[in-house]
Amino acid sequence: MMWGQYSYGLLVVLIAAAIAFIALAMETDDLHRFLLLDLIEIPSLAVIALLGTDLAEALVLPGLTVGIAEQLALSQIYCVKERISANPVHGLNIEVIAKADAPLIISIFLVVYGLILSGFTGGGVAGLGLVFFFMSRGYKEDLNLLEMASGISWAVWIFAFFVFMFLPQYWYVALMCAAVGIVLKVTVKMSLVGTMWGKGDE
Amino acid sequence: MIIRRISHYLCNYENIVPLFAGACAFIVLIGILLLPIQYHNDQLYPKTIDRNSTLDPYDRGGPPFAQATIRAQYPENSPSAGLVTSYLTPFSQFLADTTPHLGTTIVAHPGGILDEILYNTRGLDTVVEPTILFIAFAIASYLYRKGS
Amino acid sequence: MSNLAGIPYYVLEFGDELVYFTPYTITLFLLALTFTIFVLVSRPERQVDIAFGGDAYTTKEITISEMRFRRFMAIACGLASMGAMVTGDIFNFTLFTAMVGITNVGIVAAVKSPHVQNAAFQYGLVALTATVPLFGGAAVYAAATGSLSMIELAKGTLPAVPFVAKAFLVLGVIGEGMAPFYAAKAEMFRAPGAPYVIMCSLSSLLIFLRVIEVVMLG
Structure with missing residues (x-):
């Protein structure tokens, strides 16, 4: 089989994904795991973007939304789990x-x-x-x-x-x-x- | 014996994230080894770029209220496909006529190929996607209220 | 259309995404529907803690708001499973699967015990990781065959689907449904409320049964 542009692109993205997954497997701190997941989402979007058609644009959007939505819910679970209830961010108190x-x-x-x-x-x-x-x-x-x-x-x-x-x-x-x-x-x-x-x- | 030990390892939920991440890394590495994947050239919704258009790189619609050709999977199921693509609000039309680079922000305006795919031909995806967002939001706001 | 598990009785068309009912998918669909109705009408169990070596026992209190929230999540989970059972589009299937994953997290996370919260967080991390191979797999499907429709893939006229795409898809479903991690799931099930936690298990079983059909296509 021929190595086309698509295969080269996929190679780079998969190497990035492998590095990110190995990092996640080795990490033990919960918060750091959570932050690494944000990183791992990017190769997934890159794989979709490699399609290179208008369809890819339409598929990236749901992919991105799902990732962000789950992060929103997970961060709140993290706050409850670690009992982080104080809200240090204040309004613009001017x-x-x-x-x-x-x-x-x-x-x-x-x-x-x-x-x-x-x-x-x-x-x-x-x-x-x-x-x-x-x-x-x-x-x-x-x-x-x-x-x-x-x-x-x-x-x-x-x-x-x-x-x-x-x-x-x-x-x-x-x-x-x-x-x-x-x-x-x-x-x-x-x-x-x-x-x-x-x-x-x- | 070995099954019991595996099961004992699995029942500690601290271990499942490294385990799953390791499995993902393993499959990705296999994917790299199996690599050249033949890209199928006969794709749906192919991208064409007209550098001279003020709507570049999002111009694929033709004049408003005229139907553009969209290469969908089942064109017979979406008889109105191609109309949304070419649609621009009067304000966007004005910007497109007077400025050279509206194309870079056209995703912000109703109409265009994204809306065509997202709302029309692949509308079911878009129904599921905000529903997931909604569910996640419900979880976060329930926990937030319970915490405060 | 020979590769589909049976000839579709009925195909519902949503633009490019077809929803089809074959004997296989309709069976799974009815199973999900039945359980969703059960969840809708049943009352939650109340867990009883028995102090060992004595006669003392306490019934755990479940607040109304918690019960209502978990029932809402369980019904959403049932609807997502039903969608995943009958959809005829690879990407749509991955989206429904992701929805099953997040509703499962929601069912568990509503319980206030720190132990359950911790388990829910770990499970959520796995569900979030699993979206990467899920969507990645669907994208490779599209790149290698030029189609996302299962009916087109089953016709056998398109190029063969690469092994990696199938492996990604299965791995993603495993992560969302936590299929091999039932031992760890049992830990999460210390959360009270029987019909709702059973929905977690059933939905992951169903999406796993469906993905087997999906990877046999093309």
């Missing part, structure tokens, strides 16, 4: 920011701009605006509202999927639903980061 109108204006600008952009980056920009706002104000309300918004965006996304599958002639509606769903989802996820941090200054 008196001027907490009172002035500027954070509000900047946040509104970022959210509006994010909604215009839509899609993944739009969600990121809008989320950044909300994170900044919550951090500067030391937001203390319960998370129910945000979680509900996250659930609704998920439902919108699923609805878009069914429109695509069973009513393909309404693809435009489905595309808009999916785009709005993803904006909501990314925004909510990022603003949750802001509120979790904001809780520190109680």
